[in-house]
Amino acid sequence: xxxxxAVTGARRASGWALLVSELSVLFRRRRTNALLLxxxxxxxxxxxxxxxxxxxxxxxRGPPFLDQVAQNGLFVGVTALVVAIPLFLPLTxxxxxxxxxxxxxxxxxxxxxxxxPAGRARLLAVKxxxxxxxxxxxxxxxxxxxxxxxxxxxxxxxxxxxxxxxxPVGEAFARFLAxxxxxxxxxxxxxxxxxxxxxxxxxxxxxxxxxxxxxxxTQILGALPQLEGLxxxxxxxxxxxxxxxxxxxxxxxxxxxxxxxxxxxxxLFGALALGRFLTRDVLS
Amino acid sequence: MxxxxxxxxxxxxxxxxxxxxAVDGIDLAVPRGSVFGFLGPNGSGKTTxxxxxxxxxxxxxxxxxxLGREVPRHLPxxxxxxxxxxEGPAFxxxxxGAANLHRLDTADRHASxxxxxxxxxxxxxxxxxxxxxxxxxxxxxxxxxxRLGIANTLLxxxxxxxxxxPTNGLDPQGTREVRGLIRSLADSGSTVFVSSHLLTxxxxxxxxxxxxxxxxxxxxxxxxxxRGAGDAYVRVLTPDPYAARQTLRALGLGLExxxxxxxxxxxxxxxDTELVLAPLGSIDLEPETIVAALIAGGxxxxxxxxxxxxxxxxxxxxxxxxxxxxx
Ligand SMILES: Nc1ncnc2c1ncn2[C@@H]1O[C@H](COP(=O)(O)OP(=O)(O)O)[C@@H](O)[C@H]1O
Ligand SMILES: [Mg+2]
Numbered sequence: 249x250x251x252x253x254a255v256t257g258a259r260r261a262s263g264w265a266l267l268v269s270e271l272s273v274l275f276r277r278r279r280t281n282a283l284l285l286x287x288x289x290x291x292x293x294x295x296x297x298x299x300x301x302x303x304x305x306x307x308x309r310g311p312p313f314l315d316q317v318a319q320n321g322l323f324v325g326v327t328a329l330v331v332a333i334p335l336f337l338p339l340t341x342x343x344x345x346x347x348x349x350x351x352x353x354x355x356x357x358x359x360x361x362x363x364x365p366a367g368r369a370r371l372l373a374v375k376x377x378x379x380x381x382x383x384x385x386x387x388x389x390x391x392x393x394x395x396x397x398x399x400x401x402x403x404x405x406x407x408x409x410x411x412x413x414x415x416p417v418g419e420a421f422a423r424f425l426a427x428x429x430x431x432x433x434x435x436x437x438x439x440x441x442x443x444x445x446x447x448x449x450x451x452x453x454x455x456x457x458x459x460x461x462x463x464x465x466t467q468i469l470g471a472l473p474q475l476e477g478l479x480x481x482x483x484x485x486x487x488x489x490x491x492x493x494x495x496x497x498x499x500x501x502x503x504x505x506x507x508x509x510x511x512x513x514x515x516l517f518g519a520l521a522l523g524r525f526l527t528r529d530v531l532s
Numbered sequence: 533m534x535x536x537x538x539x540x541x542x543x544x545x546x547x548x549x550x551x552x553x554a555v556d557g558i559d560l561a562v563p564r565g566s567v568f569g570f571l572g573p574n575g576s577g578k579t580t581x582x583x584x585x586x587x588x589x590x591x592x593x594x595x596x597x598x599l600g601r602e603v604p605r606h607l608p609x610x611x612x613x614x615x616x617x618x619e620g621p622a623f624x625x626x627x628x629g630a631a632n633l634h635r636l637d638t639a640d641r642h643a644s645x646x647x648x649x650x651x652x653x654x655x656x657x658x659x660x661x662x663x664x665x666x667x668x669x670x671x672x673x674x675x676x677x678x679r680l681g682i683a684n685t686l687l688x689x690x691x692x693x694x695x696x697x698p699t700n701g702l703d704p705q706g707t708r709e710v711r712g713l714i715r716s717l718a719d720s721g722s723t724v725f726v727s728s729h730l731l732t733x734x735x736x737x738x739x740x741x742x743x744x745x746x747x748x749x750x751x752x753x754x755x756x757x758x759r760g761a762g763d764a765y766v767r768v769l770t771p772d773p774y775a776a777r778q779t780l781r782a783l784g785l786g787l788e789x790x791x792x793x794x795x796x797x798x799x800x801x802x803x804d805t806e807l808v809l810a811p812l813g814s815i816d817l818e819p820e821t822i823v824a825a826l827i828a829g830g831x832x833x834x835x836x837x838x839x840x841x842x843x844x845x846x847x848x849x850x851x852x853x854x855x856x857x858x859x
Contacts, residue, residue, distance in 0.1 A: 265638035265645050273635060277626060321546070356622025360684065363618065364639035370640070383588035422619050532590040 252266055266366060270378045274344070280382070283340040284389050290336060291328035291394030294410035295321070299401045321366025321402030322417065326424055329431055330392055333487050342433050344382045345442025346456030348375035349525065353450040353532040368526050374519065378444050385434040391428045395421065413496035423493055430490045437483040437513030438463055444521040450532045483513045539564045539692045539723035540585055541573050544594035547580050553599075555842040556747035557594065562725055562740070567718045569734045569755075570727035572744030573851060578727040579619045582696050586616055598693055617698055621681025629661060629680050632669055637687050655683040658710065665728040674701035682713065693717055695726045699733045711737050735843050745851040759843055764812040766822060766827035769835030774805040779829035782823060785810040805834055812838065 274280055287403035298317055311330045316323040316491070352358035361371055398404070415423070442459035449455050463484070469475055470482045479485055486506035492499040538563040547555040555577040562568045573580050583589040585596050587604040598610045623632040633652045637643050643651075656665050659679040669677065677703050685693055695714070699707045714724050714737050726735050735741075735755070742752035751758055756796050766785060770776050819838045826833050 263641045265643075265648075266641070269635050269638040273624065305817070313559055356620075357624060359583075359586075359588055360616075360619050360622060360636050361639045362588060363611060363614070363616045364636055365587075365608060366639035367608060367641070370641070527590070529590060530583070 249314040249503045256459050266370070267374050267377060271381055271522045274382065275385070280344065283343060284386060287332065287336065287340060287389050288393040290332050291324050291390060292397050294328055294331065295394070295397040295401050305326050306464070317398065317402060319403065319405075320394060320407060321398030321400070321404050322407055322420055322424070324398030324402070328390050328394045329387070329427065330488065333431060334467060335460070335464070337386060337390075337435060338438055339460055340386055341379070341383060341438050342442055342459035342463060343456050345379040345439040346444050346446050346451045346459045348379055349446040350447075350449050350452040350455040353530070354452050356532055358532055359530050362530060365408075369522060372447075372522060372525050375446075376439065376521075379439040379443060380436055383432045383439060387428045387435070391424055395424065409412055409494050409496050410491055411495040415496070423498070424531070426493050426498075426503075427490050430493060430506065431487075433503075433507050433510055434484075434487050437510040437517070440514040440517035440521070441483075444517040444524070447521045447525040447528065481509075483509060485509065520523055537564060538562055538597070539566075539599060540568075540725060541597045542581075542585075542594060545581065545584060545591055545596055546593035547589060548578075548592045553747050555584070555629065558744075558747075558749040559570065559776060559832070560742060560749060560752065562723065564723050565718070565721065566740045567714060567724045567726065567738050569731075569738035569741035570725060570744070571731055571734075571741055571847060572727075572729065576729075576744040576851075577747040578729075578744055579696055582616075582618055582691065582694055582725075582727065585694065586614070586618065586734040588618070611723050612640055612688070613691045614694060615685030615688070615692070616696075617681045617685055618694070619694050620697065620700060621677040621684075623669040623677065623680060627666060628666050628668055629672065629676075629683075630656060630665040633678065633684055636684055640688075643688060651687050655686040658678075658686055659683045659713070675703060675706050675785055678702055679706070682710065689720075690722055691712045695724065697728055698726060699730070706732055731844055731847055741843075743847055743850050750850045751846075755843070757847055759840065764795060764838055764840045765810075766810045766812055766819075767835070767837045767839055768807060768808040768810075768831070768833060769805050770828065770831050770833055771804045771806070771828075772831045773808050775829055776808045776826060776831045776833075777810075779826050779831060780808070780810045780822075782829075784815050786813055 270439055280451075294314075295317070311327055313323045313327040313330065317327055349358065352361060362368065366374075404417060406414045406416050407423075408414050439461065441462055442455065445455040445458045445462075446452070466482050467484050467487075470484050486502055486509060489506065491504045492502045538561050540560060542558055542560040544557045544559065545555060546553065546557050558577075558581065560581070570581070572579055582588065584591050585598055585603065587607040590604065599613055601610050603610055623629075624635065627635065630652055633655060634648060637648050637652065638645075653662065653665065656662050659682050661676065661679050661683060664672065664676060669680070672680065678698065682698055684693070685695070693714075698714075699710050702710060711734070714726060714734075718724050718737075726734055726738070738755055740752070740754050741758055743750050743758075766780065768776050768780075819836070822838075823833060823836055826836075
């Protein structure tokens with residue numbers, strides 16, 4: 249009995265080794281770090297530009313929250329997120345998610361992982377978790393860098409919420425982390441789409457470009473009033489709808505709607521990716 | 533653990549790519565414990581067959597069993613017992629050699645994490661790569677990558693090793709080392725299935741072989757069976773072929789060896805001489821006795837030897853062409 253549980257224990261422990269290895273390979277890659285650096289540059293650019301410009305931005309111009317930054321540096325992080333959501337974040341997510349399977353295929357390592365044997369479903373799951381981990385880290389890099397730079401260049405103080413209430417700095421940072429969580433969840437559907445595209449080809453750049461194009465095209469559809477009926481089904485529909493998290497009392501309703509929509513996309517494209525990957529001939 | 537007689541067995545195994553049939557109904561039987569040479573020119577379907585054995589590619593028709601279990605159904609049970617090098621080595625160029633092996637080892641969920649480091653360094657040591665363990669693979673030469681690919685198959689003790697063209701890109705010294713390695717693996721009880729388009733690189737180590745030609749299996753068996761056991765033949769260069777044939781026939785030798793006699797590229801052959809070949813069969817004659825008989829028969833002997841058909845001759849005859857020809 250005890251030896252049997254030791255065996256399953258060892259097995260479970262080493263079952264995680266592939267995930268640990270995937271994360272360490274992903275985050276040690278120079279390309280991943282370059283993407284994260286580019287994301288970190290967004291709040292830095294915003295903060296420095298605002299600091300250098302003599303006249304502050306007029307209210308109502310530029311990205312939301314921008315006019316708040318000069319009074320309160322804490323807003324740099326969330327301003328940078330808003331700037332990054334339509335293009336920069338989907339771009340980096342497209343690069344990482346599009347690379348998941350196609351990158352292994354192009355290196356030829358896919359066949360060796362499968363022969364090891366990694367198990368096709370297990371490998372796909374590990375790859376998706378890796379892409380999701382990248383989403384978490386990417387969003388955190390923007391928010392945390394923004395908060396630090398904002399605190400360094402601007403006064404920091406209690407935050408006035410959209411509802412007019414004022415909350416202390418600590419709670420404000422917690423709210424911003426909740427927004428980071430919201431944005432991370434927003435990117436999970438796109439990650440599943442990227443994973444699926446990645447199972448279709450041995451050329452990673454193709455899967456990356458397809459994912460990024462898909463994201464841009466979806467946002468264009470979302471901007472066309474003629475297609476209003478379609479909008480609630482687009483994975484980008486709730487991307488910027490996190491204002492609820494800046495009200496008192498906090499409302500989690502849009503968070504829930506967004507999460508549900510993303511789960512739908514993960515299920516759909518996860519199933520498509522699995523169906524494709526389980527049956528495909530590995531010829532790379 | 534199953535103890536099937538064959539390490540690999542295929543029945544009617546077929547793979548079509550569109551209109552092209554890359555592997556055409558092959559029935560392969562690789563005995564346990566053998567060193568099995570899988571020979572054939574480039575493009576004859578070796579790698580595609582190997583991909584089907586390892587579950588990378590689904591057969592269009594037919595079945596494969598590996599270590600007694602049918603694949604792809606039993607792949608999770610079979611693959612941990614198999615080490616494979618398929619279509620050349622492939623690694624993450626931005627990781628070191630050791631990190632690459634480490635990464636691929638984590639993919640096997642049965643591989644123990646606690647012994648991983650030791651197993652990786654033992655495998656690197658076995659292929660002579662310890663000095664380059666920490667070097668990024670993009671700085672490796674082709675031969676070093678090939679060694680690393682072989683090291684990857686040695687991360688755990690395996691019942692079966694499938695090595696697709698393991699000597700590709702190796703210098704003669706490296707080729708000798710790989711041969712030695714294959715021998716030692718075979719001595720430790722593993723079955724080694726090794727493919728090559730270069731017969732001479734593996735014919736000294738194989739106990740069995742199969743020959744592929746344009747997707748078909750044209751021969752298989754022990755090496756002696758393939759050579760045609762006892763199929764030595766007499767080879768005479770002479771301007772008097774008719775007299776030579778008569779003399780040989782009088783000695784009880786059989787007819788000419790047709791496949792070999794067709795060859796016209798013999799360097800020893802000059803304008804008016806012809807090559808006469810006669811299988812020795814079971815006749816027990818000393819070479820000098822035959823030469824004496826030929827001279828007594830008035831045959832001007834310009835060249836004489838008693839040879840065994842080389843495997844190369846057999847394969848040229850079977851595949852209808854030289855070994856390096858790309859189809
Ligand atoms: N992905 C593919 N698509 C189409 N044809 C292929 C593919 N892979 C291999 N082939 C064809 O299958 C045949 C056998 O190839 P292969 O198994 O690689 O031969 P070998 O390993 O003996 O050199 C070749 O004619 C090759 O052109
Ligand atoms: Mg090949």
